[in-house]
Amino acid sequence: MSNFNEHALEMSIMELFKDEGYTYINGESINRDISDVLLADDLKKYLFERYSADGITDNEINGIIMNLRSISGTIYEANKAVYKLICDGFILNREDRSQKDLFINLIDYETPENNNFKIVNQFEIEGMNNQTRIPDAIIFINGIPVVVFEFKSAVKENTTIMDAYKQLTVRYKRDIPELFKYNAFVVISDGANNKYGSFFSLYDFFYSWRKVNSEDKELDGINSLMTMVKGLFRKDRLLSVIKDFIYFPDNSDKDLKLVCRYPQFFAATKLYENIKAHMRPNGDGKGGTYFGATGCGKSYTMLFLTRMIMKSSFFESPTIIIITDRTDLDDQLSKQFINSKQYIGDNTVKSIESRENLRAELQGRESGGVYITTIQKFTEDLEILTDRTNVICISDEAHRSQINLDQKVRITDSGVEKTYGFAKYLHDSLPNATYVGFTGTPVDKTIEVFGGVVDSYTMTESVRDGITVNLVYDGRAARVTLDQERVRRIEEYYRLCETEGANEHQIEESKKAVANMDAIIGDPNRLQAVAEDFIKHYETRVAEGASVAGKAMFVCSNRYIAYTLLTIISKLRPEWTEKKTFT
Incomplete structure (x- = not known):
């Protein structure tokens, strides 16, 4: 296991992609300017083969690539603009104006095998301030870098895939932003934990792809690496995700992109x-x-x-x-x-x-x-x-x-x-x-x-999958001393409940009984006891297991009771409800 480092994981994943029909290339063997993140020759080859029957020219192809490279703005703005061209295609005004305009698709979504799928490692990129970075792996489709991987070793102490996330979204974002102009999504992995998500998403919104097909059983650990490669990165599946399952809103006050x-x-x-x-x-x-x-x-x-x-x-x-x-x-x-x-x-x-x-x-x-x-x-x-x-x-x-x-x-x-x-x-x-x-x-x-x-x-x-917090019922009964009058009213309430309301008179009486029950449930002394019992129980549970995370939920019979209970808890523990500012 000591030999299973990031390089070993990297090469194992290269083999998995080769099994899916991807061409594996070591980036050091590619003749290119290290500041260029496009494999321009691949894109030129694809465009020429796809549109040769329409008489596409070298100048027109070079113009398409130049337009892609010239899209600017923030990383988010540029990614949104480029991604629309990749997903929806665009109209090319012909060099010869007598010819009919040509609709261009940078990826052939209808026939996956018409595209050039490559997975490349050791792809050195020179970016801002002459900083160089080498992403662990990049998937190129027709020369466009659509997916970036970052690996961390699962056997390396004090290293998690959170470190891979930070590498992508902090260091790479700062040093090689041009790479993410073309990005569909990113992947973080240590072999046992494998997640993907939008480059602009918080870590909590990265998820595993735990099935190859919908009827399969979800798999974890090293098996989730297999389900991701075979499920998400099957060629036709990846094209489908890129085309229809990555969402940018028309307008947003934050960098929102969902995968x-x-x-x-x-x-x-x-x-x-x-x-x-x-x-x-x-x-x-x-x-x-x-x-x-x-x-x-x-x-x-x-x-x-x-x-x-x-x-x-x-x-x-x-x-x-x-x-x-x-x-x-x-x-x-x-x-x-x-x-x-x-x-x-x-x-x-x-x-x-x-x-x-x-x-x-x-x-x-x-x-x-x-x-x-x-x-x-x-x-x-x-x-x-x-x-x-x-x-x-x-x-x-x-x-x-x-x-x-x-x-x-x-x-x-x-x-x-x-x-x-x-x-x-x-x-x-x-x-x-x-x-x-x-x-x-x-x-x-x-x-x-x-x-x-x-x-x-x-x-x-x-x-x-970590999408929904587990709902656990933990019954608690706050002991409340009620006077004999309230005991009588409780007994009367249960007596009335034994009879089903079959006419308007009984329904009206039932409503009165419920109103009486609300008076009992909402008794100030009872609510004080419920609040104190909850606080004691909650703090004890947290002290027993500091790693336990979750939410507590109260269900009250009406809004007034809910508000009263919240007010009591707020007075007993004001730090729980005070407004906080996060930066």
Whole structure:
């Protein structure tokens, strides 16, 4: 093990990439200017072979490379600009103006084998102030450095992959920023721990790629190196991630760039294929259900899926309608999607205020457009919004109001009243749409409306991946001395609870009983005891294991009780709730 140093790890990883069909080259053998981070000859060769039938000239190819090199600004601004060219392509104005403009793709996403995949180590780069750095490994596609690796030895004391992260994001950022102008993402590894993430992300947002395929079991340790290479860096998989699964917002007050996690990739790609198979008019319109645990990033999965659909020639620019069942979700998704027009590839991304507003948007529109709205806007209006088949509805929280298609019958003074839920009116308004459901709690009705579960990501998996904090229930009972009157009221409360409310009188009495229970639960003496008991219990647990990290959550019966309890805890431990400034 003493011989398993960073160089041994580096060469082992080179072998893994060779098994995946990458060409391995030692950077010392490449004839180049050490300040140049592009393999210009590779890019020229690719462009000539790809566009030779269009008569592309040497001058035009040199002009493309010169334009890439000349993109400037902060590292973030330059990376965003270059990345858009890499992912979406661009129009080349021909040297001979009599010729038709040529659309250029720097990477052939349709046919992976048309690209030149290389993994290179010992690639010395001279950067700022004549500083030289040698990244442990770089993946080049057609001469463009899209992935940078940094390794640390797992057997070296006092060294972790956090040191690899700092090497990339501090030293390399300072000394060789030009390299990261072209970067898709970076990888940090010690062999046993292997993570990837955006160059602009905090360390906490680096994750492992723990499966080769979605149905596989997650793997850790040295096996996670294998799953990353075979899962993330399989040629077609890497191209897919680069093209559709790396996100820049249109505008941001910070350097925000997100790279998908493996469950988001699998969910979006499987839903995409399922929508293709079930889309009307040839399919049944049931695009599938995604079962994703709370906190697994469903909103970004929706965004990735939306881009894939809008950029696909198969769907021919469909209209996508995002449906939520809560105003707060609607606001969140609206802000996210409206700030993602460039990423989605459609300038018409709007939040819908009313059914009439949506009708006006869809009237006369044959394609395109992304609209975000709430299910509650679909009420008893029998007029069809559109009967087009190239409409895809993506429903968030697809287990509540978004599945109530059944008729409801109620006896009123004027007779029998028949009504339907919001979902029925939605489906009647868009009769030929294809429906996709996202939910954290699928039920039978969800499957009936949206189709079978296409992919799932459970809370257990999310906790193992470090995405969601494990939820542990630790029951505590604060001993409170109650007077006999309060004991009597508790007994009365439980007596009332034995009888189910079957009429208005019993329901009203039940409400009074609950109000009495709130008075008992919210008794100041009881809340004082609960606060003191929690503080003692929490501080004891922390003292027993200083390495334990996590969060504590209180569930209270109403807001007043919650606020009162917080106030008591704040008085007992003011340092827990005082505002802190972090730099």
